[in-house]
Amino acid sequence: MARKFESCIEVQSIKIETVVxxxxxxxxxxxxxxxxxxxxxxxxxxxxxxxxxxxxxxGEVSKVISKHSIELVGAVASKDVQMxxxxxxxxxxxxxxxxxxxxxxxLRTTVLFENGSExxxxxxxxxxxxx
Numbered sequence: 001m002a003r004k005f006e007s008c009i010e011v012q013s014i015k016i017e018t019v020v021x022x023x024x025x026x027x028x029x030x031x032x033x034x035x036x037x038x039x040x041x042x043x044x045x046x047x048x049x050x051x052x053x054x055x056x057x058x059g060e061v062s063k064v065i066s067k068h069s070i071e072l073v074g075a076v077a078s079k080d081v082q083m084x085x086x087x088x089x090x091x092x093x094x095x096x097x098x099x100x101x102x103x104x105x106x107l108r109t110t111v112l113f114e115n116g117s118e119x120x121x122x123x124x125x126x127x128x129x130x131x
Contacts, residue, residue: 005033007109007121013039016049018109020125027129030087035070035109037082045114046072051086056104056124057097065093065105094127103127 005023009016020033035049053066068088096103108122 005107005123005125007107007123009109009111009119009121011111011113011117011119014046015039016046016109016111018051018107018121020107023124024126024128025090027090027127030089031107031125032085032087035084035086037084040082047112047114048072049084050110050112051088052108052110053088053094053125054106054108054122055093056106061106066091090127095129096127102129 005018005020007018015036015038017036017038018033019036020031022029025031031053037046040046049070049072051068051070052064055062055065066088068086070084070086094103094105103126105125105127106122107125108120110118110120112118
């Protein structure tokens with residue numbers, strides 16, 4: 001069974017969960033998924049959500065190799081879940097180094113609230129160049 005990607009940010013009654021469609025993606029396939037926002041009330045407002053992809057080299061996180069920003073217009077003023085789909089197209093920076101066939105990557109979700117507070121969570125994804 002494949003390992004599941006898990007990224008969840010919980011702040012008071014708010015839960016922001018990033019779910020990727022496939023944590024193992026192949027060359028030619030985009031990284032896609034959905035951000036679920038639950039529990040935001042009238043007095044709380046998310047300003048922006050940022051997705052960043054980092055490459056792991058020798059177990060260490062390197063520089064950002066891809067960014068995707070989602071600006072939210074107005075407050076989410078409902079207890080219903082808001083779903084925001086995303087799609088990130090890999091480029092040559094995602095490719096493995098050396099003789100590796102797979103790049104281990106980190107997808108980090110960062111949530112910035114209008115009051116200036118910022119929270120993030122991350123998990124690993126894998127980019128395979130085998131066809």
